[in-house]
Amino acid sequence: MSSAASIEIDHVSKIFPGRGGAQDFKALDNATFTVDAGEFVCILGPSGCGKSTLLNILSGLDDQYEGVASIHGQPVGRHGVKGSRIAYIFQEPRLMPWRTVRSNIEFALLASGFAPSEWKERIDRCLALVELADFGDFYPLQLSGGMQQRASIARAFAIEPDVLLMDEPFSALDELTARRLRQQLLTIWSTFRSTVLFVTHNAFEATFLSDRILMMTKGPGGRFCDEVKLDGLTRPRSYEDVRVFEASKKVVERLVSHVGSLDEE
Amino acid sequence: MSLQQVTAPGIGPSIGSPAPVDVGLRKWIGARSSDHLIKVLSVLTLISLWYLLSAVLPSSVMPAPHVVAEVLWKQMVGGEIWNHVAISLTRIVLAFTLAMSVAILLGFAMGLSRTAESFFDVWVVCGITMPSLVLILTIFMVVGLNEKAAIVGAALPVVAILSINIWEGIKGIDQKLIEMAKAYHAGQFRIIKSVVAPQIAPILLASSRFGLGLIWKMVLFVELLGRSDGIGYKIEFYYQMFNMGEVLAHALLFLFVMLFIEIVLLGMLEKRLFKWRPAKRRL
Numbered sequence: 001m002s003s004a005a006s007i008e009i010d011h012v013s014k015i016f017p018g019r020g021g022a023q024d025f026k027a028l029d030n031a032t033f034t035v036d037a038g039e040f041v042c043i044l045g046p047s048g049c050g051k052s053t054l055l056n057i058l059s060g061l062d063d064q065y066e067g068v069a070s071i072h073g074q075p076v077g078r079h080g081v082k083g084s085r086i087a088y089i090f091q092e093p094r095l096m097p098w099r100t101v102r103s104n105i106e107f108a109l110l111a112s113g114f115a116p117s118e119w120k121e122r123i124d125r126c127l128a129l130v131e132l133a134d135f136g137d138f139y140p141l142q143l144s145g146g147m148q149q150r151a152s153i154a155r156a157f158a159i160e161p162d163v164l165l166m167d168e169p170f171s172a173l174d175e176l177t178a179r180r181l182r183q184q185l186l187t188i189w190s191t192f193r194s195t196v197l198f199v200t201h202n203a204f205e206a207t208f209l210s211d212r213i214l215m216m217t218k219g220p221g222g223r224f225c226d227e228v229k230l231d232g233l234t235r236p237r238s239y240e241d242v243r244v245f246e247a248s249k250k251v252v253e254r255l256v257s258h259v260g261s262l263d264e265e
Numbered sequence: 266m267s268l269q270q271v272t273a274p275g276i277g278p279s280i281g282s283p284a285p286v287d288v289g290l291r292k293w294i295g296a297r298s299s300d301h302l303i304k305v306l307s308v309l310t311l312i313s314l315w316y317l318l319s320a321v322l323p324s325s326v327m328p329a330p331h332v333v334a335e336v337l338w339k340q341m342v343g344g345e346i347w348n349h350v351a352i353s354l355t356r357i358v359l360a361f362t363l364a365m366s367v368a369i370l371l372g373f374a375m376g377l378s379r380t381a382e383s384f385f386d387v388w389v390v391c392g393i394t395m396p397s398l399v400l401i402l403t404i405f406m407v408v409g410l411n412e413k414a415a416i417v418g419a420a421l422p423v424v425a426i427l428s429i430n431i432w433e434g435i436k437g438i439d440q441k442l443i444e445m446a447k448a449y450h451a452g453q454f455r456i457i458k459s460v461v462a463p464q465i466a467p468i469l470l471a472s473s474r475f476g477l478g479l480i481w482k483m484v485l486f487v488e489l490l491g492r493s494d495g496i497g498y499k500i501e502f503y504y505q506m507f508n509m510g511e512v513l514a515h516a517l518l519f520l521f522v523m524l525f526i527e528i529v530l531l532g533m534l535e536k537r538l539f540k541w542r543p544a545k546r547r548l
Contacts, residue, residue, distance in 0.1 A: 059448045080450040088448035094441055098463050098541045107459060111451035139541040159449070 012067035042206035045216030087161035368427035376435025392425025434468030
C-alpha cells in the first residue's frame with residue numbers, strides 16, 4: 001500500500017455557464033494529477049486560477065464538472081465518498097457563532113457518524129493539539145481570528161480524515177500567526193498522516209509545508225504546468241532552515257517563468 | 266490572548282487604587298448604577314414635563330399625573346377595565362398570528378425564489394406605501410363592521426413591512442456555513458435543523474417584536490373606528506365625553522401591559538437565545 005493513489009483527478013474541466021448572454025467562464029481546463037496516500041501536496045497558483053474550484057469538486061460541493069474525480073478509487077459525489085472521511089478547512093474559520101467551539105466540533109463528529117461516547121475524548125485531544133484546551137466552552141466570537149482558525153483545524157482533525165482539503169487557510173491571518181499555525185499544522189499532520197491537498201498562492205508556504213508542489217497557470221482556464229518535488233527537505237522542517245528558504249526561491253523562479261510577473265496579485 | 270482578556274475586556278485595576286475591593290466598588294458604581302441612574306432620571310424628567318404641561322393647560326385637557334394615577338387605580342380596582350384589556354389582547358394575538366403567518370410565507374418565498382421576489386416586489390412596495398387608514402376602512406367596507414374585519418384590518422397594514430423584514434433576513438443567511446456543513450457531509454435534515462434554523466430564529470424573533478409593536482397600535486385604531494369594546498373603544502368613548510383623565514388612564518394601563526410583554530417576555534427570550542453574542546459595543 002506504499003504509493004496507493006488517494007486522490008485521482010482525471011481530465012477534469014469546469015465551465016461556469018455565462019448568465020444572460022455573457023461568455024462561459026472556464027475555471028478549470030483538463031486537470032489531471034494524483035496524490036498518494038499520506039502525501040502532503042500543495043497546489044500553487046495565482047488568484048483566480050481555479051484552485052478552489054478543484055477543492056469544491058473533491059469535497060462534493062460541486063458536482064457539475066467534466067472528467068473523473070475520485071478518492072480511494074470511488075468517484076466523488078454530493079454525499080461524499082463511501083468509506084472515506086473528508087475534512088475541509090476553509091479560508092475563513094466557518095464556525096457557527098451560536099455554538100461553542102466544542103459544540104461546533106460535535107457537529108462535524110455527528111455528521112461523520114461518530115458515536116457520542118467518543119466525542120469528548122476526540123474533542124479534548126484535538127483542542128489540546130491546537131492549544132485551545134481551555135477554550136472548548138467559549139463561543140467563536142469571543143476568540144481571536146487565529147484562535148478561530150485553530151478551532152476549525154481541530155474540527156477537521158477530530159473526524160480523523162483520510163483526506164484533508166485546505167483552501168488558503170492562513171491567508172487571512174497576520175504573518176506571525178500564520179507561521180505558528182503552519183508549524184502546528186505540520187506537527188499535527190505528522191501524527192495523523194492524512195492525505196492533504198493544500199491550495200495556496202504563497203510560494204514559501206507551499207515549499208515549507210508540502211512534499212510536492214503542483215503549479216497552475218493564470219486563470220481563467222487555469223492548467224497544471226509544472227511540478228516540484230521536495231523530497232530533499234527532511235521533516236520536521238523549521239523556518240530557520242536555509243534549505244527551505246533556498247528551495248522556496250527556486251519555486252518562485254519557476255512559478256514566475258510560467259505565470260509571468262507576480263506583482264499583479 | 267489571555268483568558269482574562271477574553272472574559273473581562275477593558276476592566277483593569279485603576280492606577281493608585283489601594284485595594285481590589287475599592288476597584289470592584291468603583292466598577293460597580295461606575296458601570297451599573299450610572300446606567301440605572303440615567304434611566305431613573307429620564308423617567309422622572311418625563312413625569313416632571315407632564316406636570317409642567319398640566320400646570321400650563323386646563324386640567325380638563327391635561328390632568329396632572331397623580332390625578333390620572335388615581336383614576337387608573339379606581340378603574341383597576343373596579344375591574345371593568347380588565348375585560349377591555351383582555352378583549353384587546355385577544356385581538357392583538359389573533360391579528361399578530363395572522364400577520365406573521367402571511368409575512369412568513371411571503372418573506373420566505375421572496376427570500377428563496379427569484380421568481381417570487383420579482384412577483385411580490387410590487388405588492389410589497391404598494392403595501393408599505395398605502396396608508397393604514399385606507400386599508401382598514403376598505404376592509405370594514407368589504408367585510409362589514411364585525412370582529413373578523415377588525416382582526417384582518419389590524420393585521421393587513423403591517424403584513425408588507427413584516428414581509429420585507431423577514432425577506433431581508435432570509436437573504437442574509439450565511440451560505441458559507443451551509444457549504445461547511447455540506448463539506449462535512451451533513452444530511453439535508455441536519456443542515457436545516459442545525460445550520461439554517463438557528464439563523465432564522467433571530468430573524469423571526471426580531472420581526473415578532475417589531476410586528477407586535479405595530480399590531481397593538483393598529484388594534485387600538487381599529488377598535489376606535491369600528492368596535493364597541495376593547496381599550497381603543499374606551500379611549501374613544503371617554504374622548505367623546507371630554508374625560509381626559511380616563512383617556513390617559515386607559516392608554517397608560519395598556520402601555521404598561523404591552524411594555525411588560527415586549528421587554529420582559531420577548532426581551533428575556535432574546536437574551537436566552539443569543540447568549541453567544543458578544544456584548545454590544547458603543548461607537
